[in-house]
Every structure is written in C-alpha cells, then in structure tokens.
Amino acid sequence: MANTTVDLDHALAVATDLAIQAGEQLLTRARERITPSGAQLTIAQKLNAVDLVTEADEDAEKVIRNGLKKHFPDHAFVGEESYGQGMPNNEYIVGDEPTWVVDPLDGTVNYIHLFPTVCVSIGLCVGGVPVVGVIYAPFFGAAYPPDGSASAAPSGHLFTAIQGRGAFISSDGGKSRRALPLQSPAPPIPPNAPKGCTLAVEWGKDRRDVPGGNLERKVNSFWNLAGEIGGRNGKGGMVHGVRSLGSATLDLAFVATGAIDIFWEGGCWEWDVCAGICILVEAGGIVVDCNPPEGFDPSVSSTTPIPAAPLGGRRYLAIRPCSDSPESSETAREAQDRLVREVWKRVEGVTYSRPGL
Amino acid sequence: MANTTVDLDHALAVATDLAIQAGEQLLTRARERITPSGAQLTIAQKLNAVDLVTEADEDAEKVIRNGLKKHFPDHAFVGEESYGQGMPNNEYIVGDEPTWVVDPLDGTVNYIHLFPTVCVSIGLCVGGVPVVGVIYAPFFGAAYPPDGSASAAPSGHLFTAIQGRGAFISSDGGKSRRALPLQSPAPPIPPNAPKGCTLAVEWGKDRRDVPGGNLERKVNSFWNLAGEIGGRNGKGGMVHGVRSLGSATLDLAFVATGAIDIFWEGGCWEWDVCAGICILVEAGGIVVDCNPPEGFDPSVSSTTPIPAAPLGGRRYLAIRPCSDSPESSETAREAQDRLVREVWKRVEGVTYSRPGL
Numbered sequence: 001m002a003n004t005t006v007d008l009d010h011a012l013a014v015a016t017d018l019a020i021q022a023g024e025q026l027l028t029r030a031r032e033r034i035t036p037s038g039a040q041l042t043i044a045q046k047l048n049a050v051d052l053v054t055e056a057d058e059d060a061e062k063v064i065r066n067g068l069k070k071h072f073p074d075h076a077f078v079g080e081e082s083y084g085q086g087m088p089n090n091e092y093i094v095g096d097e098p099t100w101v102v103d104p105l106d107g108t109v110n111y112i113h114l115f116p117t118v119c120v121s122i123g124l125c126v127g128g129v130p131v132v133g134v135i136y137a138p139f140f141g142a143a144y145p146p147d148g149s150a151s152a153a154p155s156g157h158l159f160t161a162i163q164g165r166g167a168f169i170s171s172d173g174g175k176s177r178r179a180l181p182l183q184s185p186a187p188p189i190p191p192n193a194p195k196g197c198t199l200a201v202e203w204g205k206d207r208r209d210v211p212g213g214n215l216e217r218k219v220n221s222f223w224n225l226a227g228e229i230g231g232r233n234g235k236g237g238m239v240h241g242v243r244s245l246g247s248a249t250l251d252l253a254f255v256a257t258g259a260i261d262i263f264w265e266g267g268c269w270e271w272d273v274c275a276g277i278c279i280l281v282e283a284g285g286i287v288v289d290c291n292p293p294e295g296f297d298p299s300v301s302s303t304t305p306i307p308a309a310p311l312g313g314r315r316y317l318a319i320r321p322c323s324d325s326p327e328s329s330e331t332a333r334e335a336q337d338r339l340v341r342e343v344w345k346r347v348e349g350v351t352y353s354r355p356g357l
Numbered sequence: 358m359a360n361t362t363v364d365l366d367h368a369l370a371v372a373t374d375l376a377i378q379a380g381e382q383l384l385t386r387a388r389e390r391i392t393p394s395g396a397q398l399t400i401a402q403k404l405n406a407v408d409l410v411t412e413a414d415e416d417a418e419k420v421i422r423n424g425l426k427k428h429f430p431d432h433a434f435v436g437e438e439s440y441g442q443g444m445p446n447n448e449y450i451v452g453d454e455p456t457w458v459v460d461p462l463d464g465t466v467n468y469i470h471l472f473p474t475v476c477v478s479i480g481l482c483v484g485g486v487p488v489v490g491v492i493y494a495p496f497f498g499a500a501y502p503p504d505g506s507a508s509a510a511p512s513g514h515l516f517t518a519i520q521g522r523g524a525f526i527s528s529d530g531g532k533s534r535r536a537l538p539l540q541s542p543a544p545p546i547p548p549n550a551p552k553g554c555t556l557a558v559e560w561g562k563d564r565r566d567v568p569g570g571n572l573e574r575k576v577n578s579f580w581n582l583a584g585e586i587g588g589r590n591g592k593g594g595m596v597h598g599v600r601s602l603g604s605a606t607l608d609l610a611f612v613a614t615g616a617i618d619i620f621w622e623g624g625c626w627e628w629d630v631c632a633g634i635c636i637l638v639e640a641g642g643i644v645v646d647c648n649p650p651e652g653f654d655p656s657v658s659s660t661t662p663i664p665a666a667p668l669g670g671r672r673y674l675a676i677r678p679c680s681d682s683p684e685s686s687e688t689a690r691e692a693q694d695r696l697v698r699e700v701w702k703r704v705e706g707v708t709y710s711r712p713g714l
Contacts (some may be wrong), residue, residue: 171501172502240466260468
C-alpha cells in the first residue's frame with residue numbers, strides 16, 4: 001500500500017493529540033501517587049507501585065488504541081501491552097498495511113520509581129516503514145505544578161516527524177516547533193570519532209551471568225567505547241560521555257536532537273523504536289545493526305554503504321544527523337558510516353534476534 | 358561560627374534567585390547556539406562549542422559570585438571555575454566560616470552536546486556543613502518555547518533545602534513547592550535490596566586502562582550491582598535499573614526525590630555535591646563513603662551506625678529517604694545502613710582521595 005493512501009498530516013495530528021493525552025494522564029497518575037490527600041491516598045495505599053504502573057500503562061494504551069480506532073478504523077495496531085499478551089512466540093507482525101506501533105509507556109522502571117525519563121511513543125508504518133512518529137516526554141516540562149493545576153497546558157518535550165517533511169521538537173504541545181537537529185547546520189562527525197562523542201547505552205533486562213552472554217558482551221562493549229585511546233587492547237574509544245536513561249525511545253529522540261552522537265543497544269522491540277526511527281531519520285540520522293556484519297574485518301577500510309536496521313530486528317545502532325565535512329570530501333552519510341564502523345570495531349555482537357527477520 | 362549568625366531564609370532566597378538567573382542564562386545561551394538567525398549565528402560560527410560553553414560557564418559563575426558578594430560580602434566563596442584556576446594542589450578550603458560552594462554548570466559535557474541533564478548548584482556551608490542547597494535544572498522544563506519568548510517564567514526543576522526545614526521541588530521558580538521525597542511516606546527499603554533498586558553511576562573522566570585503575574574498579578562495581586542474583590561470584594545485585602546522567606548533582610537531586618535509590622560515585626568535588634547533600638539529607642537520605650571501610654568483612658553482619666562522608670572526600674554513596682519498615686523493627690536509618698553494606702559487599706573501592714581529608 002502506497003503512502004499516499006494515508007493522510008499523514010491527519011495521522012500526525014491525531015497521534016500528537018493522543019500522545020499528549022496519554023502522557024498527561026501518566027503525569028496525573030504519577031502526581032496522584034505523590035499527593036497524600038483524600039481519595040488519592042486511598043488508591044496509593046491499596047495498590048503497590050507496580051500495580052499502579054501496570055494500570056496506568058494499560059489505561060494509556062487504551063486511550064491511544066481507542067483514539068486511533070476511531071480515526072483510522074481500517075489500520076492495524078501493535079501495542080506493547082496488547083502484543084505482550086497475545087504473542088508468545090514474539091512473531092513480528094508489522095506488515096505492509098498501515099500499522100500503528102505504540103508504546104504507551106516507555107521507561108516503565110523509571111515510571112515506577114518516578115524517575116523522569118519516561119515517554120509515550122506512537123509510530124505509523126506504511127509498507128513496513130515508519131512514516132509518522134510522535135514521542136511525548138511529560139516529565140521534561142513543568143512537571144510539578146501546584147496541586148489542582150493539573151489542567152495546565154502540556155509543556156513536556158514533544159518530538160514529531162512525517163516522512164519526507166522533517167522532524168521537530170516542541171515545548172507547547174506542538175503549537176510552536178523547532179526543527180531537528182537542534183544545531184543547524186549539524187556539526188560534522190569528528191575525524192577521530194568515537195572520541196568526543198556522547199554515547200547512550202542501556203543495561204537492559206538480560207542480566208544472566210554466563211560466559212559470552214549479553215550482559216558480558218554489553219559491558220565489554222561499553223568499556224571499550226569508554227576506555228582511553230590505545231587502551232582495551234587498542235579498542236579504547238574515549239567517548240566524551242556515557243549516558244543511560246532507561247528509555248530506548250528517548251535515547252533515539254536525543255540522537256535526533258543531536259545531543260547523543262551514538263546509541264548502541266540490543267534487546268528492545270519495534271514499539272520502543274518505531275516513532276524514534278521515523279524522527280531520527282527525518283532529522284538526518286541513521287539506524288543500522290548494532291552488531292558488526294558477518295565477516296567484518298576491522299583492519300580493512302570500506303566505504304560500502306551500510307543498510308538500515310530492520311524495524312523489528314531488536315539490534316540498533318543509531319548515529320546522529322551531521323553535515324558534510326568542511327575539511328574533506330566526506331559526505332554526511334559517509335561520515336555516519338565511518339562512525340558505525342568505528343563502533344563495530346569496538347563492540348561485541350549481542351545475541352538478540354527475531355523469528356522471521 | 359554558629360548557624361544562627363546567618364539568616365538562612367535570606368540565604369535561600371538569594372541563592373534561588375541566582376540559580377534561576379544563571380540557569381536561564383545558560384538556557385538562553387543554548388538557544389542562541391541553536392537559532393541560526395542574525396547576530397546569534399555570528400557568535401555560533403566564531404567560536405566552537407567548547408569555547409561557547411566555557412564562556413557560558415564562566416559568565417554563570419560571575420552572575421552567582423557577584424550576586425552573593427552583594428548580599429553576603431563577608432562570606433567565603435568556592436566556585437568550580439575560580440577554584441580550578443587557583444588551586445593546583447586540590448587543597449580542600451571550605452572552613453568553618455559561612456562559605457558558598459558553587460558549580461555554575463554541572464554537566465558541562467551535556468551542555469556542550471545540548472543534552473538536558475545540566476544544572477546550576479549553589480550550596481552554603483556553615484561550620485563545614487551544608488545548611489542551604491539550591492539546584493536548578495533549566496532543561497527539565499518548557500525548554501523550547503517559541504523564538505522570542507525566552508522571557509517566559511522559569512519552568513525548570515528547582516530543588517531547594519534549608520537545614521532542619523525540609524527539602525522541596527518546584528516547577529515555577531519556587532512560588533509553589535512540593536516536599537521531598539515525592540512519595541510520602543517514603544517507601545521502605547526493600548528487604549532484598551539492592552534488588553529492585555534504581556542505581557545511578559557515572560563513568561567519569563578517568564578512563565585509564567590500568568589494572569586496578571578506577572575505570573576497571575567502577576566497571577566491575579557497576580557489573581556486580583547489575584548482574585543477576587547468584588551471578589558475579591555471588592556479588593550480583595540485580596538492581597532494577599542503572600542510570601547515568603553525566604551530572605553528579607542531578608543524581609543526588611533524584612536520590613532526594615526518591616526516584617534513585619542508590620548513587621555510587623568517586624571522583625567528583627564539593628561543588629558537585631554540596632547543594633545536593635543538603636537537599637538529600639533534608640529529604641531524609643544519607644551520604645556515606647562509596648568505599649567499604651578498611652577491614653570491612655561482608656560476611657559479618659553489623660548494625661554499627663555508618664558515618665557521613667566528608668564533603669570534600671570525593672567518594673560518595675547516597676541512599677534515598679525511606680520509612681521505618683512496617684514488617685520488622687528496622688528503622689529507616691538502619692535500613693539505609695543495611696543497603697550501604699549491601700552495596701559495599703559488591704563494589705571495588707576507588708582510589709580518589711583528598712589532601713587533608
């Protein structure tokens with residue numbers, strides 16, 4: 001099905017409304033947990049934090065699913081909460097038809113603990129490709145207004161994109177927008193990258209202590225990228241900083257702003273990245289496999305273009321938007337691919353995969 | 358000099374004004390870097406990002422130092438920027454007299470890259486103890502208003518405390534406040550902590566690849582705390598999540614809110630932690646040495662109270678506010694000390710120290 005069969009402006013407007021509605025609802029629920037007064041206290045005492053979050057998460061998904069169904073009754077829907085209950089084999093089910101791919105609450109651990117890196121993520125795929133993306137981070141705003149003023153205008157970070165039309169950030173619910181990346185023109189990729197780059201990584205849920213397991217591979221990869229140049233058996237990358245937010249979706253959003261140069265992660269799912277990939281690609285970034293390809297030889301230089309990561313492949317390496325180098329003939333894309341290879345030289349491949357991909 | 362010689366309400370009011378003024382100035386400078394129009398573009402093109410940040414950082418310190426001098430001409434001042442230029446031996450100079458301990462820009466790497474975990478930190482010590490603390494995080498608000506509306510009311514996260522009078526968070530510059538920790542009563546420390554806890558750590562600047570070096574000790578400690586229970590030679594802590602913000606000050610602020618259960622870090626300085634310690638302690642948290650004491654035997658259980666970390670000791674382990682356990686006779690402080698010991702069992706001591714402390 002071609003993109004032209006979906007009114008993408010209408011899709012973005014609906015998705016933005018629903019992301020803000022769901023996000024503000026999550027914020028209100030969080031405030032109820034921290035306001036020891038009246039009926040709200042009763043709720044907070046009856047349920048523990050995890051129950052409260054599960055309920056908030058499922059309710060946010062309902063808001064989004066029902067809203068999308070009303071406006072786009074023929075579109076398919078893949079949401080983290082509903083998918084998790086019906087897909088024991090983890091089958092990848094995003095097809096060619098217009099499909100909304102939704103994480104109503106990315107950063108659940110953060111939300112349980114009231115840590116602010118939490119967001120709502122709504123993506124629309126057509127032909128299997130993300131064409132609309134909306135991410136709303138309600139705690140990145142005036143999150144703690146006086147009691148009773150919860151109806152204040154939404155002020156969280158809102159990230160949006162439509163395929164071919166650029167990506168944007170807003171602090172007023174989309175009424176005014178700034179183009180992404182934030183710096184224009186985007187700075188070039190440094191010649192000695194990953195040195196000087198910010199790196200976002202996540203420790204994830206797979207904590208098994210087995211030789212060659214994902215946790216070991218991740219830690220060695222983080223360590224290599226952080227270590228001094230020349231250290232770590234020559235793999236030291238001396239990145240400028242290592243950040244972990246506990247939200248792959250926000251990691252991608254901050255790659256799109258240009259604030260994070262490199263996001264390297266295995267283990268997340270299409271609803272964690274669908275909106276983020278749309279926004280990042282529209283901002284000028286790329287998303288490829290976090291694992292080096294079979295036969296990758298770090299000693300052989302190459303300029304073969306690197307293919308995009310499949311949406312449901314669970315392995316992602318994102319590089320920020322950049323400009324052509326003023327000092328060489330290197331194009332922006334060549335510089336991004338160069339940085340991908342520099343990361344591949346330093347990481348140990350993780351074992352996440354997906355049936356059918 | 359006794360606390361009563363300083364009007365702490367006045368000190369808090371002045372510090373709050375100056376933190377917001379400096380923070381909003383940092384935000385404005387950041388917006389200038391991302392607004393390619395008119396004179397602002399000229400500035401951004403003339404200097405590179407690091408120069409722009411150095412200038413912003415020094416100007417923010419000037420705002421704060423001059424403001425404090427005007428209101429408190431007799432007080433001493435230790436600021437990151439001015440200290441760094443005059444103290445080659447890293448001598449600890451906070452004495453008993455009223456001393457303002459200021460980081461005008463914590464999270465410099467973040468600010469260079471336009472990553473939002475940036476803050477201004479202003480603490481006042483009397484008798485060597487933090488008695489007033491103000492942290493202002495300007496990007497945790499409506500950071501991207503329409504161009505030309507930079508004069509909007511400050512909406513960043515503002516954290517404040519006065520010794521003996523509690524700690525607070527505000528989204529409107531302090532006009533309305535919520536008490537910290539956010540949840541009241543604060544949840545007890547889980548019986549099997551660090552399992553279930555959020556952990557904040559920082560990779561820091563010491564990236565030397567030497568056996569027994571700080572990077573190795575840190576990575577092994579992070580890995581132990583993250584690994585599954587029973588893994589890592591019995592040291593696996595299975596924390597709920599590992600977060601790295603690139604700002605020790607904000608890490609402490611989020612321990613004070615209760616969002617982070619454990620902050621474990623070596624290498625930062627008194628201006629990174631002075632305001633944060635005041636706020637955290639007022640919220641009900643504790644800050645002790647991140648290294649186990651000499652002779653610490655993980656196999657021997659103990660209930661000996663654990664002393665607070667010295668302000669300038671460069672080694673910090675912070676535990677969030679909590680309540681007495683409803684299921685046992687364990688007090689809040691006993692539970693915090695229990696969690697400290699559980700962390701000490703799993704970490705490798707770092708080698709940061711301070712002459713004279």
